[in-house]
Amino acid sequence: xxxxxxxxxxxxxxxxxxxxRVAAVTPSGRALAALIVSEVSAETGPILELGPGTGVFTRxxxxxxxxxxxxxxIEFGSExxxxxxxxxxxxxxxxxxxxxxxxxxxFDDTPAGAVxxxxxxxxxxxxxxxxxxxxxFAHLRTNGAFYQFTYGPRCPVSRPLLxxxxxxxxxxxxxxxxxxxxxxxxxxxxxxxxxAEIRVRPTADNP
Ligand SMILES: C[S@@+](CC[C@H](N)C(=O)[O-])C[C@H]1O[C@@H](n2cnc3c(N)ncnc32)[C@H](O)[C@@H]1O
Numbered sequence: 001x002x003x004x005x006x007x008x009x010x011x012x013x014x015x016x017x018x019x020x021r022v023a024a025v026t027p028s029g030r031a032l033a034a035l036i037v038s039e040v041s042a043e044t045g046p047i048l049e050l051g052p053g054t055g056v057f058t059r060x061x062x063x064x065x066x067x068x069x070x071x072x073x074i075e076f077g078s079e080x081x082x083x084x085x086x087x088x089x090x091x092x093x094x095x096x097x098x099x100x101x102x103x104x105x106x107f108d109d110t111p112a113g114a115v116x117x118x119x120x121x122x123x124x125x126x127x128x129x130x131x132x133x134x135x136x137f138a139h140l141r142t143n144g145a146f147y148q149f150t151y152g153p154r155c156p157v158s159r160p161l162l163x164x165x166x167x168x169x170x171x172x173x174x175x176x177x178x179x180x181x182x183x184x185x186x187x188x189x190x191x192x193x194x195x196a197e198i199r200v201r202p203t204a205d206n207p
Pocket of ligand 1: 021022023024026027028050051052053054055056057074075076077080096097098099117118119120
């Protein structure tokens with residue numbers, strides 16, 4: 001396992017070779033890692049992590065009690081995937097584009113409880129963001145949640161895209177103890193109201 005400063009150097013080198021994919025010059029800090037995993041625990045079930053990089057969020061997941069074998073790490077960069085494989089040998093590390101998630105089998109068809117995403121969605125075309133979310137939600141159980149961080153002032157998934165996929169985004173919190181400051185959003189399926197749940201206002205004919 002590399003120490004913190006060699007991880008920072010590895011991350012910086014990866015950014016130099018592919019700035020659009022890596023999209024940050026340094027790995028996320030501990031405060032952001034703690035925030036993005038704050039709602040998951042050992043009871044969440046299998047968890048997918050997208051764009052783990054050097055594994056800052058992965059280590060925070062383990063610290064929350066999540067078992068390593070319940071993690072699938074989806075990382076496009078071969079330099080990061082090799083390190084993740086070495087550091088977390090019991091997790092399932094896949095070196096692949098997260099936009100192709102729909103076609104892979106994970107956790108023997110047990111649906112995941114959460115997705116933790118460090119992907120740079122703001123630098124991706126809307127069609128790619130659509131494929132990533134569609135694929136991720138195909139692996140998530142009905143009440144599962146997708147956690148995404150951003151350096152931007154609002155949710156990095158646009159409202160029309162959320163509407164198209166039947167999703168809603170909720171601001172979970174932000175931290176200034178990160179370079180740069182960042183915020184986390186929870187993205188979930190919208191609840192579909194069943195007819196029986198719609199309360200009809202009583203009338204004289206229908207008290
Ligand atoms: C901003 S870095 C975040 C890394 C780490 N989660 C952190 O917070 O320090 C973005 C990560 O997403 C990965 N990535 C970018 N595009 C990807 C894609 N299409 N599929 C999978 N991983 C991708 C990059 O290689 C990089 O590891």
